[in-house]
Amino acid sequence: MIKAIAGTKDILPEEIRNWTLLEELVRKVMRAYNYEEIRTPVFEETRLFSRGIGESADIVSKEMYTFTDRSGTSVTLKPEMTASVARALLEHSLDKRQRLNKLFYISPMFRQERPQAGRLRQFHQFGAEALGSVNPTLDAEMILIAYGVLEKLGLKNLSIKINSLGVPSSREKYNTTLKNYLSSKFEYLSEESKKRFDTNVLRIFDSKKENDQKIMEDAPRLLEHLDDESLEHFEKVKQILLSAKVPFQVDSALVRGLDYYTHTTFEILSGSVGAQSALCGGGRYDLLVERLGGRNVPGVGFAAGIERILLACENEGVLEIQDKKIDLYIVRLDKDEKLEKKVFKLAQFFRASDISVEADYLSRSVKAQMREANKLNAKFVLMIGGEEYERGVTVLKSMETGEQKEIELSETEKIIGELQ
Numbered sequence: 001m002i003k004a005i006a007g008t009k010d011i012l013p014e015e016i017r018n019w020t021l022l023e024e025l026v027r028k029v030m031r032a033y034n035y036e037e038i039r040t041p042v043f044e045e046t047r048l049f050s051r052g053i054g055e056s057a058d059i060v061s062k063e064m065y066t067f068t069d070r071s072g073t074s075v076t077l078k079p080e081m082t083a084s085v086a087r088a089l090l091e092h093s094l095d096k097r098q099r100l101n102k103l104f105y106i107s108p109m110f111r112q113e114r115p116q117a118g119r120l121r122q123f124h125q126f127g128a129e130a131l132g133s134v135n136p137t138l139d140a141e142m143i144l145i146a147y148g149v150l151e152k153l154g155l156k157n158l159s160i161k162i163n164s165l166g167v168p169s170s171r172e173k174y175n176t177t178l179k180n181y182l183s184s185k186f187e188y189l190s191e192e193s194k195k196r197f198d199t200n201v202l203r204i205f206d207s208k209k210e211n212d213q214k215i216m217e218d219a220p221r222l223l224e225h226l227d228d229e230s231l232e233h234f235e236k237v238k239q240i241l242l243s244a245k246v247p248f249q250v251d252s253a254l255v256r257g258l259d260y261y262t263h264t265t266f267e268i269l270s271g272s273v274g275a276q277s278a279l280c281g282g283g284r285y286d287l288l289v290e291r292l293g294g295r296n297v298p299g300v301g302f303a304a305g306i307e308r309i310l311l312a313c314e315n316e317g318v319l320e321i322q323d324k325k326i327d328l329y330i331v332r333l334d335k336d337e338k339l340e341k342k343v344f345k346l347a348q349f350f351r352a353s354d355i356s357v358e359a360d361y362l363s364r365s366v367k368a369q370m371r372e373a374n375k376l377n378a379k380f381v382l383m384i385g386g387e388e389y390e391r392g393v394t395v396l397k398s399m400e401t402g403e404q405k406e407i408e409l410s411e412t413e414k415i416i417g418e419l420q
């Protein structure tokens with residue numbers, strides 16, 4: 001049997017309802033903050049991501065789904081949206097139409113990671129990007145949006161971590177300090193971290209190896225080596241979060257896996273989903289658009305993993321799957337072709353008034369049709385056929401109260417009144 005590829009998932013009808021609820025909530029919150037939706041292609045030129053995210057990032061060096069298409073172009077399934085949004089902004093000169101562009105998205109992403117709970121190869125993110133302003137209020141706004149969605153879902157076990165990566169000049173100076181600290185301990189570092197020593201020394205903070213972590217515990221922190229401007233920016237973000245009464249912790253070891261960040265970085269973690277605990281990550285990227293060959297357009301944003309969020313909801317018992325409900329089930333009392341046509345016509349008539357209707361397509365017995373109506377949680381059943389039909393009436397039964405009513409077939413509008 002052909003199966004779905006490891007790390008990809010079918011989202012079945014019984015799960016879709018929670019996805020729809022979450023997506024509707026995201027759209028509502030984004031509307032409240034005045035973010036507009038953007039959709040970009042599923043694949044892009046590979047160099048967009050290698051240049052945007054950075055060659056040394058794991059996402060680029062190890063995890064991209066990259067292939068050469070028939071015209072010889074190297075293309076990649078998007079592993080994240082920020083680079084794509086920056087490209088779209090430049091390509092369509094959105095920054096010239098308005099100085100600040102506030103955009104959001106809900107989209108599948110692709111990373112060839114080792115699949116495990118909360119880690120997929122095709123997963124989905126919702127996120128937002130604000131391009132065109134250096135105002136720290138926007139950094140805080142991103143955290144407020146993401147945290148707002150998670151709180152509104154009813155999630156409890158959340159923590160917010162924030163950090164600042166400053167600007168490249170102070171970071172470069174600090175990299176030398178960090179390398180000086182590490183040079184005497186170099187031989188004790190893992191192979192991975194030894195490589196990172198040269199490519200991106202800061203990322204050693206992200207190592208999962210116990211020995212690396214021990215070494216990094218006493219390492220000098222970038223936060224203590226920031227320039228005044230970066231410190232001031234970070235201070236403002238913290239002040240806004242404090243005034244919005246959002247609980248957060250400063251984590252000077254939070255370095256994030258993408259290379260485009262400047263100033264603020266953050267993650268929102270859940271204690272309810274196991275090892276892959278980051279529900280959301282983001283930060284400021286003032287140099288990304290320029291790095292893509294564009295103008296100087298500063299930006300800030302976040303992305304949240306939908307599968308992980310729904311897993312957290314399931315584990316915390318919030319957002320319970322609601323029972324499916326339909327408004328009306330039409331039970332056909334006789335297996336008569338003329339009656340079948342009448343049922344179809346009636347169903348169409350009700351559906352045109354936005355009433356959800358189901359009828360029998362499987363020539364089921366009356367008993368089996370009633371069972372189906374029950375299974376579908378129909379609010380009402382309309383019985384049509386038999387002696388009543390000859391008299392020109394139909395019977396409407398409320399499945400909640402059991403009450404039955406005869407209604408003239410010529411007065412079907414009345415039925416709509418009963419149903420609404």
Ligand code: HAM
Nearest residue numbers: 080082119120123278279280281282283301302303305
């Ligand atoms: P990221 O931290 O790579 O950031 O991903 C954001 C979120 O996507 C993660 O916190 C996680 O919930 C989810 N996620 C990532 N990889 C997987 C996976 N393999 N399976 C399931 N969920 C996953 C970004 O993508 C940046 N573009 C965020 C950003 C936007 N920064 C600025 N603007």
